Each structure stands twice: as structure tokens, then as C-alpha cells.
Amino acid sequence: MCEFCEKHGQGNRWYLNPDNYSEEMMEDPSRVKLIDEVTGHGIDYYVDFTSRVTNLAKWPVLGSLIKMAVKRMAPNQHGGQVVTLEDSLDIVSMASNFVLLPCACKKLVSHGDEMCCLNFGPVRDMQKAALPDGPMEEVTLAEAQAFLRQKDAEGRIHQVLYAKVPMPVCVCNCDLRWCTSFKQRFPYGIPEAVFKGHEVVALQDDLCDGCGGEAPCVERCGFGALAYDERMGKVSLDLAGCFGCGLCRAACEPGALGVAPRLEAPAAARSW
Template structure:
């Protein structure tokens, strides 16, 4: 359990607690304003702000201050946590009014309008109200789950996003090349911008054969550099301190050599 589960989970992971999806949460004026800004085109301004603060986080002295600010304000704005494909599918079951939108990070960095950002709950209504979005596509839960599984096979990392904690609004399916929150976390230790998942990956050395003579698939797919191949014992090793628990490596392994376990039960 993470700090959000302790406050908002009622014994479950915070994003699996149905109470957090209730429409009444939109009566919170700050949240509503945030989501009205998010919908339509305004997220681009948020991302630009975020890029500016990220750039500040690189600087030697004020960097520490910038990181503190990002970590402090993120729960009151947008942030996310890595989740496994199993939990992503459960989020689809709990949430309603599913729509696909372009990923803002890809849109801003490479002009890519691919519909790989899953949104739900009040986002559809607010997007339609804003009249700014021309790209919204409605999708049913079955089709959405198929897409999620396809993206998982491609190695995209699922992250549940909140609009002011604890209100889940989307599942993003990201890559380090484009994802701003992932970069903020990976490059500048802004850990609230992109939180680790609840699980960690472990390898069964009896099953792993290092992918034979091929490049190990799991090493290639891990976006966090958490897996390395050891030629001497001919299998891979996972660094739990680098692993975010996305499960992409596990799903790519046809030897079923990798599993996800609860991070709290991991013996370092």
C-alpha cells in the first residue's frame, strides 16, 4: 500500500476503490476547475508549465527547490501511478463513459494524434462542453480491454492518472521517449510526478534461459533499465530499486520466467 492507498483506498489500492470514481467528487470546485482546464486544449499549457519546472529541476541550486515544489503540488493537480495490465483492466471495469483521446505528451513532442490515452468519468462530458476537442472517440469496455492488451504487448507502460487525488480520470499508456511525467521522475527524481507501482518484478532463474541466442526481450522492453543479462549464469537479474512494477517484461517472456509480487513482501 502507498500513501494514497492509506488515505483513499479503504483497504484497497486507491484506484480500485469505487468511491473515488463517484460523480460527487466533481463538486470539489478546485478539482472541477482543474478538469475544465484539462479538457479541450488547455492541458498543453499545463504541460508547458511542467516543462519549465522540469527544466528548473535540472539547475544545480534551485533544482532542489523545483523538485520539492513538483512533489508538493502534484497530488493537488495531476499525477499518476504505474499499474499492471491486470489492474488497468480492473480500472476499466470500475470506470464508466470511456473515451479515447490523443496522448498530450506525444502530441506536443512529435505531433502524433494517435488515440492511446484512455479517459473516463466526467472527462467525456467536460471535453464535449469545452468544444475544443475534435478527436474524442467513444469506445466500449470490451474493445478498450483489447487495446490495453495490445499496448501491453508493445511494451507501453500503463499509468493511472488522477485529477486531484483521489479522483482517477485516465489510463495513459506511455513510453519514456515522450512521457513528461516519466522523464520528470527518471531524470530529476520528482517521484510524485510518476509513482512506482505496488508490485516489483522477480525472475525465476530455473525458467529464464536468457532468450537463447537472441537479445533478451525483457531487457529490451524495460523502460527503466531495471533488467540486466548476466552471461555467466545465462539469465537476467532485476534491480528492485529501479523496477516500477509495470509488468511489461513479464508479459513479454514466453518462458513465464518473470512474475510480479507485492513490493512490500520483497526481501531485499
């Protein structure tokens, strides 16, 4: 069972528990302080700081201490978990005050601006207070849902971000080239940078025909969990690599790819 769901899910996934979106969440001063720190220009410093810390994990002894510290600290900080399109639509249906903000990762990593960070809840007003003239775009619920669908079609991975577990504040629509969370997770295996999702891909072997060797799903998967097996003429799945974003499904014409709960897949159940 996912640790966050156990504590904050009330039988459901932590981000699908309406209580976690309530105003009461903002009565926690440390959460208010954290959100204030990561809005406006503060996010630049935050990305710089966290990536510097996680990069220390490469050193032999210091690294394991850093990993322990990150494990303890991460739930009180700003982090996220991969979600499917369906879950991200459920998330926005529970939230309010939607606002699109420029992706900080893209700004810092490729010097580009893209309004692809869908924030909600307290963020709108705090961002307005921090950067009154900064770029922001207020959107309605319907626009937010259409936006998520559009980004999904473009092959963007959705991530629900918390500002101190369990309050979700943002659904980010990520490209692995920029995402600093994934850049912190992959090199030294720090799962707290971004958790795997609650689902994994389920591949129905008998339906897969490898699309005549083209296998468009393989390219769609940013995590390298799918590979084309030439001998079999089919796609094979590496469950350990799957983050459960569900993007590959759209690329599968025969409908061989679907998602199933991570907990029901023994090979992936304990890997978050």
C-alpha cells in the same frame, strides 16, 4: 504503505476503491477547475508549465526548493502511477463514459496524433464542452478492455492518472519516447511526476535460461531494470529500477518473470 492508499484506499489500492469514482468527487470545485484546465488545448499549456517547473530542479539550491514545492502540490494536480495490465482492466471495470483522446505528450513531443489516452468519468462531457469539434472517440467497456490488451501487447506502459488525488480519470498507454511524465521524473529524480506501481517484477532464477543469450525481456523493459548476465547465462533484475509495469512477462517464454506486491520486496518497498 503507499501514501495515497493509506488515505484513500480503504484497505485497497487507491485506484481500486470504487468511492473514488463516484459523482461526489466532482463536488470539489478545485477538481472541476483542474480537469477543465487540462482538457482541450489546456493540456498543452499544462505540460509546458510542469516541465518548465521540474526542469528548474537541476539548479543547486533552487532545485531542492522546487522539489519540496512539487511534493506538496503534486497530489492536488494531474499526475499518475504505473499500473499493470490487470490493474488497468480492474480500473476500467469500475469506470464509465469511456472516451479515447489523442495523446498530448505525443502531439507535443513528436508532432504525432495517436488516440491512446483512455479517459473516463467526467472527462468525456468536459472535453465535449471544451472542444466540440476536437478529435475524440467514444468506446464501450468491452472496447476499452480490448484496447488496453492490444496496447499492452504492443509494449505500452499503462499509467493511471488522477485529477487531484484520489480520483482516477484516465489510463494512459505510454511510450517512453514521448511520455512527458517520465521525462520529468528521470533527469532530476522527481517521483511526483509519475509514481512507481504497486508491483515489482519477481524473477524466478531457476526457470530463467537467458533464452540462449537473446533475452527478449531485456529489450522489453523500458527502465533498464533487466540485464543479461553473460557469465551466468541468465537475466538479472535490478529491483530499484523496476516500475512494476509487468510488460516483461509477455516476453518471457520460460515463465520465469512474474509480479509480486512492491511492499513484499524489501529492496523496493519504500521506493515509489
